[in-house]
Amino acid sequence: MNLSERISQAVFTCFPEAEASDIVIAEPPSLDLGDVAVPLFTLAKKRRTAPHALAQELVEAFVPNDYIMSAAAAGPYINFKLNRDRVGAETVAAVLDTGAHWGGGNTGAGKKVLIEHTSINPNASPHVGRGRCAMIGDSLARLLQLEGYDVEVHYYVNDMGRQIGLLVLIADEIEHLSFDQILNAYVEANQRAEADPQFAEQGYALLARIESGDPKIRDKFHAVTDLCLEGQLAVLERLGVSYDVFDRESQYVNDPRLERIENALLDAGALFTDDDGRRVVDLSKLGYQADEGRYFVLRRANGSSMYGCRDLVYSLDKHEQGAELNLMVLGEDHKLYAQQLALMLEAADISAPEVVYYSYILLKDGKMSTRQGKVVLLADFLDQAAALARERVSEQFPEMPAEEHAAIAEQVAVSAIRFAVLRVKSTKNVTFDMEAALSFQGDTGPYIQYSCARIRSILRKNQNAIPDTPGDDFRVQTDTEWALLLKLAAFPSVIADAAAHRICSPVANFALELARTFTTFYHECPVLGAEDAATTDMRLLLCRATLQTLGNALHILGIETPERM
RNA sequence: GCCCCGAUAGUUCAGUGGAUAGAACGAGCGCCUCCUAAGCGCUAGACAUAGGUUCGAUUCCUAUUCGGGGCGCCA
Incomplete structure (x- = not known):
């Protein structure tokens, strides 16, 4: 039985006709009032009494038990105080016993989920706007994995279409087209097509030939798109984003x-x-x-054929793979298109994929524009961030080998961008602030990583063995420790909620709050210098549980937890 | 014109049908003989506007304003 079930139970015993849905478990404004609160407005209405009268009634009927020590009425609320030692010990035990699985509700056990994301046009190095899709999709995949799903990540390679045709034409004129040249070539091709209708015609002619099955043309298309894809994937890999299956648009033609x-x-x-x-x-x-x-x-x-034909078949193909859940992450610009596709699929009795939409990332001075060069490329951001982080680490740990400096710097850089993007609800336009993202201060990924490094430092310095799990002497002595324990205990419900709504930002914000709560603990509760050995042990366990929870949350966000930083 | 999304401190973001709406950055003041100062403490500051539903709305509904996205041969 978990905490909220126990609370509900306490209410049920004195109010049997209550239903679980009537009982809202809330947090009191202050720990002085209690650990858990239940507002009684709905229940009071049901019983046709005033909320504060019902609160009195419940308090009088309440019988303390091992978990809930007391109940107090506070106006229309009833506040419960918990047995902190008992609840705290069970929470820590749950974290440490389940380890990397901690927080997962296992709702996806035995279910397969197919998730498609990123699928960017093969034309340029990806910017942070494109990256939003990749990061959201990747984190969603990780989130569902924690929930027990068997996740397969797909990438749809747009290796057909007019613009690729034009790119092939240009590529023929350049000796060795490299990834760095592709964007220029792409822009040039589009400009030429506009100015020169004949050139544009040639592009369509190529499409017709690939559609008629000309292997030579197909190879040319593949060569150009492979070059592009390779370059794009290298950047995405730095972000920790990976794919299981690549589906080529051209394989669905005809x-x-x-x-x-x-x-x-x-x-x-x-x-x-x-x-x-x-x-x-x-x-x-x-x-x-x-x-x-x-x-x-x-x-x-x-x-x-138009792109819609390929997309219809592709959707059918994914549908035929029989996954319980078929997800895709799309920009909000595809909303209408996805609805149109869904209607056509449903007409053929094919279930359409469930779509998670995200809005565009804006810059301080407006929208990003590839053609105006007004973009923040992921690769550029990572390079700059890593260089800054590397300076910091090498100053702080001069004795450390250079490779380790570089490795940590890269982890910090990835964390800076992934956290900045993922913490914002995906339906909102984000304004990307380069300066803030590079500062590593405040509400950032590196701040959370820093908390982890502090925990690791404590664990590293600890000379004595820590018990694997809390014993009978587990005592919660301060509100600060208790606040941290409550935060840890909340993790599974954060995950369950996030997975159910296919949204990762609550996980990011939880990680931030947990890191802050831990930092308060860090400043107020000495671990290795505690008054006695039992307190040290208790706090060490708390540190381990916090590190595990932060690590699990960050893993969903695709962020590593460095040993030092 | 029509449809979809959004609007919370100077700025960037959290959050909730209910007790006092949280952070961070920026501004000001303070803290490293003390487990990492990428840190901490203190001070100042916000629910776009107007209606409605409700015992109670920043949260739900409607309208307006502003911002983003979209509306048959691009993918």
Whole structure:
């Protein structure tokens, strides 16, 4: 039985007709009032009494037990005081026993989840805006893993389409196209296509040839996109983001399975050929309400397929893999498109993927613009951050080998960017502040890592053996220790909530709060210099449990916990 | 024009249908013979506007304003 169940139990015993959903477990404004609070407004209404009267009634009927020591009425609230030694010891034991699994609710046991994210156009080194998708997707994957899901991460390689065709044309003119040149080549190709219709035509012609199965052209497309993908993945790898499966858009062109969807659309009377010879879907036949976005073109007049065809087959392909959960992370600019796809898929009785959307990252002086060079490239940020961090570490630990300086600096750099991006709710536009992200001070990833390093330092300096688990002499002596224990105990519910809502920012904010709570403890409660050995042991256990919890939370965020920094 | 998202201190972000809305940065003052000062303490500062639902709204609903995104042959 966990804490909230025990509290509910206490309320039930004197109010049997209450339902679990009526009981809200809250935090009192101060630990002086109690450890856990229950507001009684809803229950009082049910019983047709005043909340404060009900509070009195419950207090009088309350019988203390091993876990809940007392109940006190405070107006419309009832505040419980817990047996801190008992609850604290159980919390620490739970953390240390479950270790890397601590916090996971196992709701995903035996279930497979397929998650697609990043899938950026192969045209340039990724900037932080693109990185938001990768970091959110990667952390979501890690979060679901902790919940016990069997997670498979997919990356959809957009290796087709007009712009890749143009890029292939340009690549033919350059001797050895490198990753660094790709963006320029891409911009140039688009400019030329605009100015020179013939050039643009050549691009479409290439598409037609790849669609007709020309292996030479296909190889050319692959060569260009591979070069790009390789460069992009190298940056993403620095961030700790990895993928299990790469699905090429080109492998879904001319896929016979499209027929199944087209037939369903025909049956629904939604698919037709318009006056110009395009194959168009009228989504209003599938329940689409608005006038805008009502028509969706599947094929150009010349018969070549549009991206939608490939996406439909790709969705079908993922659907056929039979995962319990099919997730994808998309920018909010894809919202309408994803809805349109979902309607078409559902018409063919195919369940559409569940989509997690994220909003754009803005800069202080406005939107990012690749063409205006107004972007923060992930690689540039990491380089700058790592250089700064390296200076810091080498000053602080001059005796440390240079490779270790570099390794720690890289971990700090990754933590700075991942935390800055992940702590913000994904539906909000973030304004990326380069200066703040490079300062490593305050509400940052490095601050949390620093707390971990302090814990590691204490554990390293400790000479004596620490018990593996709390014993009978586990005493919670101060509010500071207790506040830390309460924070630790809250971790599983943070994870459960985050996983259920497919959102990682609460995990980031929890980690920050826990680090702050620990820092207070660090300043107020000496561990190695405690009054007696039992207190030292207790605090060492608390340190270990905190490190484990911070480590688990940071692992979800893709942030390492350095031994020193 | 229509649709979707957002709006909390000077700034960047948390948070909640209920007790006193939290941090950080920036500003000011203080703290390293003390487990790492990437730290800590103190001071000043906010729920866009107007209605509504509710015992109670910053939180839910509606409108307005502002910002972001989108609206048939780009992916």
